[in-house]
Amino acid sequence: MVENPSLRAPTGSEIADWVRDRIRAGRFVPGQRLVEVDIIRQTGASRSKVREALQRLEGEGLVQIEEFRGASVKNASLEEVRQIYRARVALEGICAGDFARQATPEQKERLCAVQDALDRCVEDRAPERFGRLNVEWHRLIVEGSGNSVIADLLQRLNVPIHRLLFESFYDDERLRTANADHQNMVKLLLAGDADASEQAMRRHIEDGFVTLSKIESEFYR
Amino acid sequence: MVENPSLRAPTGSEIADWVRDRIRAGRFVPGQRLVEVDIIRQTGASRSKVREALQRLEGEGLVQIEEFRGASVKNASLEEVRQIYRARVALEGICAGDFARQATPEQKERLCAVQDALDRCVEDRAPERFGRLNVEWHRLIVEGSGNSVIADLLQRLNVPIHRLLFESFYDDERLRTANADHQNMVKLLLAGDADASEQAMRRHIEDGFVTLSKIESEFYR
DNA sequence: CCGGACAATATTGTCAACAATATTGTGATC
DNA sequence: GATCACAATATTGTTGACAATATTGTCCGG
Numbered sequence: 001m002v003e004n005p006s007l008r009a010p011t012g013s014e015i016a017d018w019v020r021d022r023i024r025a026g027r028f029v030p031g032q033r034l035v036e037v038d039i040i041r042q043t044g045a046s047r048s049k050v051r052e053a054l055q056r057l058e059g060e061g062l063v064q065i066e067e068f069r070g071a072s073v074k075n076a077s078l079e080e081v082r083q084i085y086r087a088r089v090a091l092e093g094i095c096a097g098d099f100a101r102q103a104t105p106e107q108k109e110r111l112c113a114v115q116d117a118l119d120r121c122v123e124d125r126a127p128e129r130f131g132r133l134n135v136e137w138h139r140l141i142v143e144g145s146g147n148s149v150i151a152d153l154l155q156r157l158n159v160p161i162h163r164l165l166f167e168s169f170y171d172d173e174r175l176r177t178a179n180a181d182h183q184n185m186v187k188l189l190l191a192g193d194a195d196a197s198e199q200a201m202r203r204h205i206e207d208g209f210v211t212l213s214k215i216e217s218e219f220y221r
Numbered sequence: 222m223v224e225n226p227s228l229r230a231p232t233g234s235e236i237a238d239w240v241r242d243r244i245r246a247g248r249f250v251p252g253q254r255l256v257e258v259d260i261i262r263q264t265g266a267s268r269s270k271v272r273e274a275l276q277r278l279e280g281e282g283l284v285q286i287e288e289f290r291g292a293s294v295k296n297a298s299l300e301e302v303r304q305i306y307r308a309r310v311a312l313e314g315i316c317a318g319d320f321a322r323q324a325t326p327e328q329k330e331r332l333c334a335v336q337d338a339l340d341r342c343v344e345d346r347a348p349e350r351f352g353r354l355n356v357e358w359h360r361l362i363v364e365g366s367g368n369s370v371i372a373d374l375l376q377r378l379n380v381p382i383h384r385l386l387f388e389s390f391y392d393d394e395r396l397r398t399a400n401a402d403h404q405n406m407v408k409l410l411l412a413g414d415a416d417a418s419e420q421a422m423r424r425h426i427e428d429g430f431v432t433l434s435k436i437e438s439e440f441y442r
Numbered sequence: 443c444c445g446g447a448c449a450a451t452a453t454t455g456t457c458a459a460c461a462a463t464a465t466t467g468t469g470a471t472c
Numbered sequence: 473g474a475t476c477a478c479a480a481t482a483t484t485g486t487t488g489a490c491a492a493t494a495t496t497g498t499c500c501g502g
Binding site: 016048051052053055056057058059060061080083084086087089090091093094098147148149150152153157 | 237269272273274276277278279280281282301304305307308310311312314315319368369370371373374378
């Protein structure tokens with residue numbers, strides 16, 4: 001494998017991870033066909049392992065498989081992105097509330113650290129770094145809610161929109177308003193105000209989708 | 222295949238459906254090992270298809286696969302059930318709100334019909350039928366929210382707790398209070414009161430988990 | 443009777459060959 | 473040049489055989 005030139009042949013789930021990461025990174029774009037032989041060449045895995053990995057990814061909803069036409073990266077329409085954001089509103093909202101109720105001091109500490117780093121990104125106008133830390137910020141809140149089932153669901157939901165999550169922050173105004181949301185929410189979360197935290201998170205994610213759909217409509221114009 | 226004695230060999234996703242249905246129905250219980258040869262014998266599928274189906278089910282989170290020990294039905298602990306219910310609270314709550322906002326007259330009509338049938342079940346003390354219609358009642362609300370992504374998520378979340386959803390209603394008091402919730406919620410949904418609908422749904426599902434955990438703790442006593 | 447060592451069996455993992463289908467290339471005809 | 477039919481190639485689907493590992497059965501000593 002290019003990334004893993006060890007002698008040991010990669011396992012099935014490693015192939016799935018490899019493909020999943022590439023989809024996340026935008027190396028495989030929606031609609032692109034995933035030809036088995038290509039994956040074999042690049043990973044060194046056997047064909048049956050590649051096939052099983054693709055089946056698993058279809059189970060995860062990342063890929064679609066058609067008879068005799070193989071696997072291709074599933075294309076998320078704007079409507080599907082809207083539905084994903086609606087699910088995020090519900091799930092991350094409740095996680096914010098649960099974080100406020102029950103996060104440990106260590107978890108709160110880590111959130112503050114990431115928030116400080118985000119603030120520096122705004123000063124330095126570093127949108128890429130902001131995007132990465134933003135993902136981490138949201139992940140920490142879910143982790144602090146103590147619900148790994150929801151964490152898994154969100155992990156999956158985020159893959160098709162992973163690149164979109166970064167697009168928004170190249171607009172400086174959006175970056176600033178998003179970070180203002182973050183700062184406000186951190187206050188509420190640390191104060192343990194569950195209801196206000198949940199409401200703030202829901203609005204924050206809804207705003208994110210509005211920004212995104214503006215970018216998308218420009219793109220298609 | 223026993224259920225499908227046609228000449229055509231079943232496809233990969235049909236095998237996945239077959240196993241998934243059996244897990245839902247309780248024919249395959251948590252922890253049970255899913256031996257490839259047995260599934261081949263019962264379905265007539267080839268081995269590679271069975272293996273791919275099991276991989277897909279692992280992707281869906283229904284099954285776990287261990288090296289050289291194969292697939293087994295994933296066991297949901299009480300803690301995991303709690304987390305699933307928390308996710309349901311978030312997702313079905315938001316769906317209730319969206320149903321109140323935008324369900325079509327036909328969708329409202331169908332919900333009323335199911336509610337009438339549920340009422341008759343309470344009079345007739347028919348808990349099994351109530352359980353089936355209850356699943357349909359919840360499904361209709363999600364459908365009326367117009368969010369198929371959330372519908373898929375809930376479909377998956379419900380599999381590990383499918384049997385539990387029926388257990389509660391053998392207690393006559395729980396059946397009556399649950400149906401009172403339903404009646405109240407139908408009023409709110411038809412009136413288009415999104416916020417009240419969401420709150421009512423959240424309380425309803427939370428109550429369901431409380432009842433369930435009482436049953437479980439009795440079971441383990 | 444119990445427990446461990448070893449053999450026998452069962453089950454899963456891997457690979458390669460072949461069949462079925464889709465995709466691409468080529469040439470003839472208009 | 474455009475379009476259709478047909479061949480050539482590429483890609484996926486299926487099957488079977490064999491290797492690796494786990495599970496079960498058996499025997500023996502204590």
